[in-house]
Amino acid sequence: MISTTRSTIYPKDCTFAHSDWDALAPFWYPIAFSHEVNDRPIATKLLDQRLVVWRTSAGVSIANDICLHRGIPLSMGFVEGDNLVCKYHGFHYANDGRCVLVPADPESSIPAKLCLKTYPAIEAYGLVWTSLGGSENYPLPDFHEWDDPDYQQILPEAVNLNAAAGRQMEGFLDVAHFAWVHNKSFGDRNNPNVPRYEVAKTPTGLRAEYLSSVSNFPKAMQDRAPADFQWLRIFEVFFPFTARLTVHFPNAGRLCILNAASPVSARKTRVFCPICRNFDREMPLEPVYEFNYQVFAEDKEIVEAQYPEDLPLELRAESHIRADQTSIAYRKGLSALGLGAIYTA
Numbered sequence: 001m002i003s004t005t006r007s008t009i010y011p012k013d014c015t016f017a018h019s020d021w022d023a024l025a026p027f028w029y030p031i032a033f034s035h036e037v038n039d040r041p042i043a044t045k046l047l048d049q050r051l052v053v054w055r056t057s058a059g060v061s062i063a064n065d066i067c068l069h070r071g072i073p074l075s076m077g078f079v080e081g082d083n084l085v086c087k088y089h090g091f092h093y094a095n096d097g098r099c100v101l102v103p104a105d106p107e108s109s110i111p112a113k114l115c116l117k118t119y120p121a122i123e124a125y126g127l128v129w130t131s132l133g134g135s136e137n138y139p140l141p142d143f144h145e146w147d148d149p150d151y152q153q154i155l156p157e158a159v160n161l162n163a164a165a166g167r168q169m170e171g172f173l174d175v176a177h178f179a180w181v182h183n184k185s186f187g188d189r190n191n192p193n194v195p196r197y198e199v200a201k202t203p204t205g206l207r208a209e210y211l212s213s214v215s216n217f218p219k220a221m222q223d224r225a226p227a228d229f230q231w232l233r234i235f236e237v238f239f240p241f242t243a244r245l246t247v248h249f250p251n252a253g254r255l256c257i258l259n260a261a262s263p264v265s266a267r268k269t270r271v272f273c274p275i276c277r278n279f280d281r282e283m284p285l286e287p288v289y290e291f292n293y294q295v296f297a298e299d300k301e302i303v304e305a306q307y308p309e310d311l312p313l314e315l316r317a318e319s320h321i322r323a324d325q326t327s328i329a330y331r332k333g334l335s336a337l338g339l340g341a342i343y344t345a
Contacts, residue, residue, distance in 0.1 A: 011048035015266035021047060023338040026134030027240055028141070029262045030127040030272045031062070033155070037128060041084055043075035045264045047132060051119070056082040060123060061095040062130050063116035068099070074116075125258060125274045126155045139204065141238035143258045145276040151256070154275040156289055159296045161271060163303040165241040165263040166311030168271060170330055171303050172243055172259045173235055175210050176323040181302055185294045186218055194323035205237035205333060208326045216247045216255065218291045226250055235326060239333055253279035267309050271296075314341050 010018055024047060031044045032053050041054040043065055052065040052075045065073045067086040076087045083092040083100060092101035097116035102108060122129045125146045131138070145151045161168055171177070179192035197210040210233045215225040232248040241261040249255060256276040261269050275292070312318055313335045320328055335341065 011050070014048045016047065017340055020339050024240060024263065025132040027138050028122070028129045028131050028135060029241070030125075030129050030260045031262060032128040033158075033272075034060075034123050034126055034128055040078060041075045043073060046130065047263055048265050049132060051130070052084070053121075053128060054079050054084050056095045058082065058095045060121040060128055061097075062119045062121045062128075063093070063097050066116075067091055068114050068116065126153065127260070127272055127274065141204070141242040141244065141258065141260065142236075143244055143256065143274060143276075145254075145256045145278075146274060148276070148278075151254075151276040151278050152281045154277070154285060154288055154292075156273055156275065156292050156296075159271040159273070159300060161269045161300060161303060162267065163269055163306065164267050164310050165261040165269045166334065167303050167306050167309070168261045168269050168299075169237075169241050169243060169259070170311060170327050171299055172245070172261075173208070173237070173326045173330060174324075175212070175233070175326070176321070177302070178214055181298050182295060184219070185291065185298060186214075186216060188214060196322070197325065199325050199329045201329075201333075202236070205239045205243075206235070206326065206329050207237070208235045208329075209233075210235070216249065218287075224250075237330060237333070240337060240339075249279060251279070253277070255279075313339060 008022065010021060014021060029046055031046050031051060032042060036042055037053050037055045037060055041052050044051050044053060050065040051062055053060060053062050056079070065075050067074050067088065069086065069091050070088055072086055072088040074084055074086055077085045082095060085092050090103040091099055093116055094100045097118040099110050099114035102110060119130045119132060120135055122140060124140055125143045129140060146153060176194050178187035179189045180187065183189050191214055195212050197208055199206055199208045211230050214231060215222055216231055217225050229250055234246040235243055237243045241263060243259045245257045245259065247255040254277065258274045260272045262272065264270055311331065313331050315328065315331060
């Protein structure tokens with residue numbers, strides 16, 4: 001669909017209000033795991049835009065997933081040398097999107113318009129990140145522990161949600177739900193109180209420090225938590241849909257979790273969650289994955305059931321309590337980006 005007031009070409013069947021799409025497009029989002037992008041192109045979607053991702057000797061390339069000759073998804077094709085090859089007529093596209101070979105007429109001059117719309121690509125934290133426009137104004141979310149040799153890298157599978165990215169993000173930042181949603185994994189219904197905490201603005205979003213007696217160990221390992229230990233959880237938001245959580249464990253242990261909610265469409269989200277820790281590095285990882293998948297499943301049940309489906313940015317649309325300070329600040333921050341005042345994905 002083409003806007004009548006500006007030159008932006010929006011994705012076909014765009015599920016976002018155009019003003020919301022414009023506000024969200026410049027930021028960085030993960031769209032694939034680095035290990036997924038190997039000898040074949042893969043298809044993915046961001047903000048309703050269908051994308052193809054492929055790897056060449058120059059690195060990862062990202063473009064609209066359509067051959068400009070007869071409209072076939074290029075993700076159906078293959079990579080030959082440093083070129084992405086269309087399955088239908090074999091058109092070859094270089095890593096910068098230029099068509100460099102038309103096999104049916106190899107001596108012909110290739111029109112300049114036979115050039116794919118490409119996007120920037122960054123590989124970081126085990127993920128491939130991109131932006132649909134204007135990314136030079138925004139930094140990649142910080143997760144420097146991933147490259148720290150003192151930390152162990154853990155990369156769970158992505159979680160696919162039939163839910164808005166804003167709802168998922170708000171759930172990740174919410175501390176009052178631990179006792180109720182995560183009672184079987186790590187929360188405690190006998191300890192539902194949320195102590196007072198402060199939220200501060202940062203250049204990229206928000207920061208909240210939350211100190212409580214709620215252990216972060218799985219239920220089967222609760223005996224490892226000292227009885228009087230106070231758990232410090234630091235939430236750092238990178239607008240619009242990424243946040244990192246740093247949990248201070250006993251004996252100077254640190255658990256770092258990056259929650260990167262990638263908006264596939266207005267109400268479909270793929271959540272990538274790289275994790276680092278500087279303790280238990282010699283322990284097997286299977287229990288770690290099992291625990292995190294349990295927590296993801298508990299959250300998934302809730303966020304997919306929320307109504308209205310989109311996150312209300314008009315604060316009067318829902319009720320709030322003192323424990324919702326991070327949520328309130330998050331909604332205000334999204335509004336400041338220019339997103340819709342009533343609902344946004």
